[in-house]
Amino acid sequence: MQGMLRALWAYRGFILGSVKREFQSKYRNSLLGAAWTVLNPLAMIVVYTVIFSQVMHTRLPGVNSTFAYSIHLCAGVLPWGMFVEIVSRAQTAFIDNANLLKKLSFPRLCLPVIVVVNALVNFAIVFGLFTVFVLITGNFPGLTYLAIIPLLLLLTLFAIGLGITLGVLNVFFRDVGQFFGIALNFWFWLTPIVYAINILPKPVQTGMQFNPMAPLIEAFQVVMVQGRWPEWPQLWLVALLGVLLCLAGFSLFRKHVGEMVDEL
Known part of the structure; x- marks a missing residue:
C-alpha cells in the first residue's frame, strides 16, 4: 500500500495535468462551458420539484414547502450524481484508456484517482453554488455543515471501491x-431521494436498510x-462495504493488472 501511495505521489503531476486537460476538453467549443456542470443536475431538480413537491413536502420531516423540498432534493441528487460519476467512469477507466495503457508506463491506479479528482471538482462547483444559495436564503445549517466532509469521504470510499472492482x-x-x-x-428509485421512506410499505422499509446508499443520502439531507x-451508527454498512x-x-487489480493490458 505504501508503495502504491509513493508511486501515485511521484506521478502527481501526471494526475493533475490529466484532470486539467479533461476538464478543459470537456467544455471546449461550448458556449456555456462549465455551466453545463450546474445545468444538468439543475434541470433534473426542477423536473422532480415540479412533479413531486406538492405530494412530498407534507410527508418529509422538516420539509413544509416547495422551497424546502427543493433543498431536500439538491441535498440528495447532488451526492448521488457524484456517486454515479465515480462508479460509472471508474468501471470504464481501463477500457477508455486502452491506448494510453499500452503505450505509456505509469501506475495504473492513476486512472481511478483521476476519476475521483474530476468528480470532486465537478461536485465542488455545483455543491458550492448550492451552498451559496442556502446561505443567501437563510437556510444554512450552521456548524453541522462540517458533517458534509466525512460524508463525502464515505461516499468516495464506497464509490471508488465499487468502481475499481467493476x-x-x-x-x-x-x-x-x-x-x-x-x-x-x-438503484436510484430504490433510494429515498425524491420521496420519503415512510410512504413505502413496512416490508420495503425494512429491506431498505440493506441499501447502503439510503442512509448515506439521508445523512446529507438531514444536515x-x-x-x-447525521446518525453516524446508521452508516456502518456503507463504511464496511x-x-x-x-x-x-x-x-x-494487483492480481490481473498484467492480463488486463492483453485484454484491452
Whole structure:
C-alpha cells in the first residue's frame, strides 16, 4: 500500500495535468462551458420539484414547502450524481484508456484517482453554488455543515471501491458495464431521494436498510434540510462495504493488472 501511495505521489503531476486537460476538453467549443456542470443536475431538480413537491413536502420531516423540498432534493441528487460519476467512469477507466495503457508506463491506479479528482471538482462547483444559495436564503445549517466532509469521504470510499472492482471485471466481461448501467436506474428509485421512506410499505422499509446508499443520502439531507448531525451508527454498512470493496478491487487489480493490458 505504501508503495502504491509513493508511486501515485511521484506521478502527481501526471494526475493533475490529466484532470486539467479533461476538464478543459470537456467544455471546449461550448458556449456555456462549465455551466453545463450546474445545468444538468439543475434541470433534473426542477423536473422532480415540479412533479413531486406538492405530494412530498407534507410527508418529509422538516420539509413544509416547495422551497424546502427543493433543498431536500439538491441535498440528495447532488451526492448521488457524484456517486454515479465515480462508479460509472471508474468501471470504464481501463477500457477508455486502452491506448494510453499500452503505450505509456505509469501506475495504473492513476486512472481511478483521476476519476475521483474530476468528480470532486465537478461536485465542488455545483455543491458550492448550492451552498451559496442556502446561505443567501437563510437556510444554512450552521456548524453541522462540517458533517458534509466525512460524508463525502464515505461516499468516495464506497464509490471508488465499487468502481475499481467493476472496472477490473469489465475488462474481462464487458456485460458487467452494460448490466450495471441498468442497475443504477433501479438503484436510484430504490433510494429515498425524491420521496420519503415512510410512504413505502413496512416490508420495503425494512429491506431498505440493506441499501447502503439510503442512509448515506439521508445523512446529507438531514444536515442540509434539518440542520442536524447525521446518525453516524446508521452508516456502518456503507463504511464496511467501502473498505471491503476497496480491498477487493485493489486485490483484483494487483492480481490481473498484467492480463488486463492483453485484454484491452
